[in-house]
Amino acid sequence: MAPVGPRSGDAIFSSIDRVNAELFTLTYGAIVRQLLTDLEDVDEVNKQLDQMGYNIGIRLIDEFLAKSGVSRCVDFKETAEMIAKVGFKMFLGVTASVSSWDADGTCCSIILEDNPLVDFVELPDTCQGLYYCNILSGVIRGALEMVSMKTEVT
Amino acid sequence: MQFFGGSEISPSPPVPTATGNNAHMMYVFNRNGVCLLYKEWNRPLHTLNPQQDHKLMFGLLFSLKSLTAKMDPINADKGNLGVPQLPGQGCSFHSFRTNTYKLSFMETPSGIKIILVTHPKTGDLRESLKYIYGLYVEYVVKNPIYSPGSPIKSELFNTALDQYDCRYIRFWSSVAIAPRQGFIYRRRYTLRAIESQHCVFHYLRGESSQRDVSNCPYPRMIFPHEI
Numbered sequence: 437m438a439p440v441g442p443r444s445g446d447a448i449f450s451s452i453d454r455v456n457a458e459l460f461t462l463t464y465g466a467i468v469r470q471l472l473t474d475l476e477d478v479d480e481v482n483k484q485l486d487q488m489g490y491n492i493g494i495r496l497i498d499e500f501l502a503k504s505g506v507s508r509c510v511d512f513k514e515t516a517e518m519i520a521k522v523g524f525k526m527f528l529g530v531t532a533s534v535s536s537w538d539a540d541g542t543c544c545s546i547i548l549e550d551n552p553l554v555d556f557v558e559l560p561d562t563c564q565g566l567y568y569c570n571i572l573s574g575v576i577r578g579a580l581e582m583v584s585m586k587t588e589v590t
Numbered sequence: 591m592q593f594f595g596g597s598e599i600s601p602s603p604p605v606p607t608a609t610g611n612n613a614h615m616m617y618v619f620n621r622n623g624v625c626l627l628y629k630e631w632n633r634p635l636h637t638l639n640p641q642q643d644h645k646l647m648f649g650l651l652f653s654l655k656s657l658t659a660k661m662d663p664i665n666a667d668k669g670n671l672g673v674p675q676l677p678g679q680g681c682s683f684h685s686f687r688t689n690t691y692k693l694s695f696m697e698t699p700s701g702i703k704i705i706l707v708t709h710p711k712t713g714d715l716r717e718s719l720k721y722i723y724g725l726y727v728e729y730v731v732k733n734p735i736y737s738p739g740s741p742i743k744s745e746l747f748n749t750a751l752d753q754y755d756c757r758y759i760r761f762w763s764s765v766a767i768a769p770r771q772g773f774i775y776r777r778r779y780t781l782r783a784i785e786s787q788h789c790v791f792h793y794l795r796g797e798s799s800q801r802d803v804s805n806c807p808y809p810r811m812i813f814p815h816e817i
Contacts, residue, residue, distance in 0.1 A: 494738055495731045497700050502727040505720070508679050508699045582621075582700040584676050 445525025448503050454529075461555045468568060478565045485567070489574020490581075497579040500526065508583070513541060515585065519576060520546050528552055613755050614691060614707045618726065620739055621677065621701025623648045626730075627742045629751060651695060651703060658683040658786035677701045683786040684716055694719060702726065718754075725750050 471481045504522055509515040520532040530552060536545040553569050567573070573589040580587045618627040625644040638646065662681040677697050685694040692710045696719035697703045704719050704726070729747035730736055736744065 498698070498702065498723075498731045499727045501698050501700055502720070502724045508676065584701075 445504075445522040445531070448522075448526045449529055452503065452526075457529075457552055457555075461552055461557075464553050464571070465557060468566075472563065472566075478563060482565075482567045482570050485570035486574040486577070489571040489576075490578035491574075492571070493575040493578020493580075494582050496527070496575060497582045500579065511541070512585075513537070513544075515580070516544050516546065519579075523579075524548065614709075615705075616707070616722075616751070617644070617647055617703075617705040618742070619644075619648055619651075619703040619705075622739065624739055625741070626702075627747075629748070631755065647705065648703075651705070654683050654686070654695075654784065655697075658784065662786070681786050683784055685714070686784040696720065696723065698723060721754065722751065725754065 468481070468485070471484055472478075475481050475484065500523060504526065506518060506522065509518055516534045520534045524530055524532045524546075530548060530550055532546045532548045534544050534546055537543070551569060553572070557568065559566060559568065567590075577587055577589045614630070614632045616627070616629040617625060620626055623645075625648070628640065628644065659681050664681070677699050682697060683695065685692060687693075687710050689710060692708050692712050694706045694708065694712075694715040695703065696716065702723065704722055706715055706719060706722075708715065725747065729744050729750060730742050731738075733744060736742070
């Protein structure tokens with residue numbers, strides 16, 4: 437029996453339950469706001485967001501694998517493409533692009549053209565150095581760790 | 591001197607006819623070998639205590655995966671023997687069949703292993719295993735109270751599994767694996783085939799004509815006798 441090929445991000449995104457985008461954005465904004473009030477230090481908040489993302493990532497990977505049915509990626513380039521094209525499309529509904537590969541092929545940038553997390557957001561001057569979307573870094577780091585790939589995401 | 595004929599030694603269990611549950615047991619392991627779930631619907635014989643049983647199962651899977659990956663005739667890149675393969679890498683076996691049960695296996699790249707032991711005449715269960723993985727994601731992974739790496743205690747998950755089995759796999763009511771007269775324990779389970787992604791290993795073991803249990807019959811040869 438030939439294995440079913442991996443489904444594209446669009447197909448999966450349209451078949452799973454979705455929440456209102458504004459609700460998601462505002463909830464995330466509220467979380468960051470509360471963290472800033474509780475912790476006051478911008479670096480602490482960044483670390484906390486990364487940790488939250490990590491906890492999400494270690495569970496998210498199973499859902500990603502179950503819904504998309506992809507098999508193990510051969511190399512890091514394919515992994516990055518998979519995250520950008522299938523992963524982000526499946527969970528956030530936006531497609532990212534991969535660029536700025538270094539010579540070894542071990543480092544790259546994933547660019548999100550329109551990021552749903554930052555809609556309506558303006559950072560004040562007191563929050564310089566805050567990585568607002570650090571939760572996404574944590575998610576990617578956690579998910580890749582569960583498939584035996586140790587990465588650093590900033 | 592008694593001679594044990596080929597097909598009489600360990601008779602195949604009767605083909606299931608009634609509706610209901612065909613699966614005997616199910617195991618779910620994570621990447622560290624922790625048994626997250628062990629579910630039993632129909633298991634008349636218990637030979638080991640649960641911890642030993644889980645360890646044995648995990649060790650068996652590890653060895654079989656290494657074996658099938660190294661003996662893969664298609665894949666050119668094989669690591670050295672003994673080097674553990676990353677989950678999902680290389681050719682992985684997906685089931686093996688003996689004359690009394692069939693064990694189906696699925697491993698995800700994240701290291702979750704799902705094992706289902708069923709009647710030997712069951713077909714390919716890969717789609718079923720994928721569905722069970724989907725159930726795992728829905729009821730276990732998405733549960734905020736569940737901490738990853740600990741045994742699963744979710745009632746919803748158990749209920750969903752029972753319902754899935756009852757609906758899609760038929761019931762095997764009288765499981766008598768009763769030994770026949772003069773039966774030797776060691777020959778109860780005869781391995782028939784190990785199926786992996788790229789090939790199927792068939793196994794036929796010759797029967798000795800001696801009653802002496804201390805002499806182990808040699809495996810005769812390996813050839814495809816049935817698909």
